[in-house]
Amino acid sequence: MTLRLGVNIDHVATLRQARGGTQPDPVRAAQVAEDAGANGITLHLREDRRHVQEHDLREIVRVASVPVNLELAVDQRVIDIAVDVRPRNCCLVPERRQELTTEGGLDIHGSEERVGAAVEMLRAAGIQVQVFVDPEPAQIDAAWRIGVHGIELHTGAYANATDPLSAQAELDRLCYAADRVCSLGMHLHAGHGLDYQNVGPVARIDGMEELNIGHAIIARALFSGLHEAVSQMKRLLAGSSAGDE
Secondary structure: OOOOEEEEEEHHHHHHHOOOOOOOHHHHHHHHHHOOOOOOEEEEOOOOOOOOHHHHHHHHHOOOOEEEEEEEEEOHOOOOOOOOOOOOOEOOOOOOOOOOOOOOOOOOOOHHHHHHHHHHHHHOOOEEEEEEOOOOHHHHHHHOOOOOOOOEEEOOOHHHOOOHHHHHHHHHHHHHHHHHHHHHEEEEEEEOOOOOOHHHHHHHHOOOOOOEEEEHHHHHHHHHHHHHHHHHHHHHHHHHHHHHH
């Protein structure tokens, strides 16, 4: 299985919104990422519209040749937009206005009815639905019960580990969770905090299909250009994925 790379272009929009103008253009960023080998484009339409705007989503879905993955909260207003625009994939994530970036996974185990209703609406529109959860069996089992197509495992604890023992412990949690996801017949994705130094072990997890990476790629692009930054990550994944061993 070839490991797919989804490039998150949120922080291109963050830079644009800092001046309130039109540059840099997230749509152009999506096109460059695709040209460099990205297998998908990920973007998060937040309730407060701090970076990506609705017109970005609509235009990227219109022009992209690769699947578009919309991250969104369990919020009816954004779900209505997703149902209207119909990206290939939607990933339900937690969202708080005061956070700098998504912190932790979605609590499905404690809100199955609410999240399940959102999943049902998105599925009815023909959208593939994933949920972003911590590598915890209870959350994975709850996601399976509400009928999602796949799981995106939150890799933040692994990425933020400050010593090798802690990193290995978090990697072990991810591997155990990944095995549970695959045993239930769901697609396996992962993301959050992954970069050019720590991505290898996650890419080698058995059954991993897709990694969504944004900040590290956009940060490197400031120095090497976006095309090269995406290409570098693609080369790392090609050399690290479990299927190539």
